[in-house]
Amino acid sequence: MANKDVTDPVRMEKIVSLCKRRGFIFQAGELYGGLNGCWDYGPLGTELKRNLKDFWWRKTVQERDDVLGMDGSILTMEQVLVSSGHVGGFSDPMCDCLLSKARLRADQIPAQSGKVYHFAGATLPDTAWKMEKAYSVLQTTGMDEAKVRKTAREYYSQFFNNSIQDKKAALKSLQLTGETTEEVTDSTSYNPENGSLLTEPREFNLMLQTNFGATGEQIAYLRPETAQSIFCQYKNVLDSNRIKLPFGIAQVGKSFRNEINPRNFTFRSREFEQMEIEYFCRPEDGMRLTDEWLETRLCFYAEIGIPREKLHILDVPDGERAFYSKKTYDIEYEFPFGIQELEGVAYRTDYDLGVHQKGAGKPLEYFDEETKEKFLPHVVEPSAGCDRTVLALICEAFDEEELGKDDKSDIRTVMRFVPAMAPIKVGIFPLMKKNDDQVRIAREIQKTLQPWMNVFYDDGGAVGRRYRRQDEIGTPFCVTIDFETLGEAGEELKNTVTIRHRDSMEQERLHIDSLLPWLIQRVR
RNA sequence: GCGGGCGUAGCUCAGUGGUAGAGCGCCACCUUGCCAAGGUGGAUGUCGUGAGUUCGAAUCUCAUCGCCCGCUCCA
Numbered sequence: 286m287a288n289k290d291v292t293d294p295v296r297m298e299k300i301v302s303l304c305k306r307r308g309f310i311f312q313a314g315e316l317y318g319g320l321n322g323c324w325d326y327g328p329l330g331t332e333l334k335r336n337l338k339d340f341w342w343r344k345t346v347q348e349r350d351d352v353l354g355m356d357g358s359i360l361t362m363e364q365v366l367v368s369s370g371h372v373g374g375f376s377d378p379m380c381d382c383l384l385s386k387a388r389l390r391a392d393q394i395p396a397q398s399g400k401v402y403h404f405a406g407a408t409l410p411d412t413a414w415k416m417e418k419a420y421s422v423l424q425t426t427g428m429d430e431a432k433v434r435k436t437a438r439e440y441y442s443q444f445f446n447n448s449i450q451d452k453k454a455a456l457k458s459l460q461l462t463g464e465t466t467e468e469v470t471d472s473t474s475y476n477p478e479n480g481s482l483l484t485e486p487r488e489f490n491l492m493l494q495t496n497f498g499a500t501g502e503q504i505a506y507l508r509p510e511t512a513q514s515i516f517c518q519y520k521n522v523l524d525s526n527r528i529k530l531p532f533g534i535a536q537v538g539k540s541f542r543n544e545i546n547p548r549n550f551t552f553r554s555r556e557f558e559q560m561e562i563e564y565f566c567r568p569e570d571g572m573r574l575t576d577e578w579l580e581t582r583l584c585f586y587a588e589i590g591i592p593r594e595k596l597h598i599l600d601v602p603d604g605e606r607a608f609y610s611k612k613t614y615d616i617e618y619e620f621p622f623g624i625q626e627l628e629g630v631a632y633r634t635d636y637d638l639g640v641h642q643k644g645a646g647k648p649l650e651y652f653d654e655e656t657k658e659k660f661l662p663h664v665v666e667p668s669a670g671c672d673r674t675v676l677a678l679i680c681e682a683f684d685e686e687e688l689g690k691d692d693k694s695d696i697r698t699v700m701r702f703v704p705a706m707a708p709i710k711v712g713i714f715p716l717m718k719k720n721d722d723q724v725r726i727a728r729e730i731q732k733t734l735q736p737w738m739n740v741f742y743d744d745g746g747a748v749g750r751r752y753r754r755q756d757e758i759g760t761p762f763c764v765t766i767d768f769e770t771l772g773e774a775g776e777e778l779k780n781t782v783t784i785r786h787r788d789s790m791e792q793e794r795l796h797i798d799s800l801l802p803w804l805i806q807r808v809r
Numbered sequence: 810g811c812g813g814g815c816g817u818a819g820c821u822c823a824g825u826g827g828u829a830g831a832g833c834g835c836c837a838c839c840u841u842g843c844c845a846a847g848g849u850g851g852a853u854g855u856c857g858u859g860a861g862u863u864c865g866a867a868u869c870u871c872a873u874c875g876c877c878c879g880c881u882c883c884a
Contacts, residue, residue: 749844
């Protein structure tokens, strides 16, 4: 992210627009003006996300015998997050300078003593402009009274509105009102740089909180990551499942962070879904398994249609990793708004089990029957952002293909999802809406395929138009029931249909009876 | 959180104080024998929201919400 990213805002705008137009993603609460940092998935987006989560689960849990699943509570006890360090440890109160807007850590502001000048406001003579807002300046060493008042005038001049043409002249003639002075000792309310008043220290609470109990006196947090419920249930999972190290616990679910600045469509949201594995192992295997998991995860992305060359592996250097991590890889994707993280593969050592063992006062050690050793397992954590990956799938799939022939321009918008991710697997069209036999057969095919996959029946308008509509939502195959199906071109083509491929726009013929196996083989 | 830009139909946008608009999309019917834009008809907006100025506000002022860009932050 030190990289000078190549961005393409125009492409991103088209993607956001398509997402809304075709029902992939809407802004949450849009009807009432919208809720910052929150998003709703529409019908197609929901299918896409479900496909991703199902595929992840299949590859991570179902097809492995060393990973088990769980689904933890979102509401989380405060003690859990005190132990993990999320309460208290990870955020510092900050103050902002009212003049320079510099942000300072409250605990790093030196205590200062001296004369403070308070002001009630400011006016501009011969104009209607006035500002009634208390402000103070500490007379720091080397500051004379004129300098103090100049600082105050500069502060009030921030509030000049557009009716004031000559801001420089206005600054000069600005009159301060209600000046009083006061001696203060050991105050941390003033910026040592310029003497300006600071805002009150503000706790940057990075977690979302909720209250419950009869009078709402109990607090709980919405979990900031799915990981903690895995660490807390690690012992129960171990005890109830006859499983040995190394093994993993996987979870897909919602997490919540009070993002100061949600940005880039769904990329940074306050509510988001994670797909996490906590993989427990012997301490000496941690580094090796981190590398192995990185490789496993890269293969996963290739399978869902995000090619290796669009991913960047960042080996997070010392000093930039979380303090408990011995090794961290960020898997980043080239989004149109820049290269951004999809997943972190972090070697977290025994930090997490260690803090919970200590915090809860209960042993979490693992006893190795073979070596007769007792130790705290180490953890490798591949943690993927589900919504981010959905967004990457959408960005990667989006394509505008120039199909102009002769002098007519024709741009085909195609979402090139791999079939396993595509929200709808097949479009089913009777060539002519008025042909009862075609419609009847099309409806029969729909009924046959529906138990197995999402299909979409469409008989509106020209068939070419229906193909294009499916292209735009990424449907990989379309089936058209035509006159050949009815036997009008001879017995050998009777009961065959046209299969049209999304990416190549090529067509082939297939017997109706072989349609289901043909599709199942290709859409999983 | 700070600074800048923006908010008008599903989408892209025009409209700068005096009757709410266009293109595409959408719906219906007609046409259509395999890759969009053919014909006819139709629906859709408290002009982001709220207050103010005005005889009158999409237009001017203020506030608020949201989006985009740059900072800042990101356990």
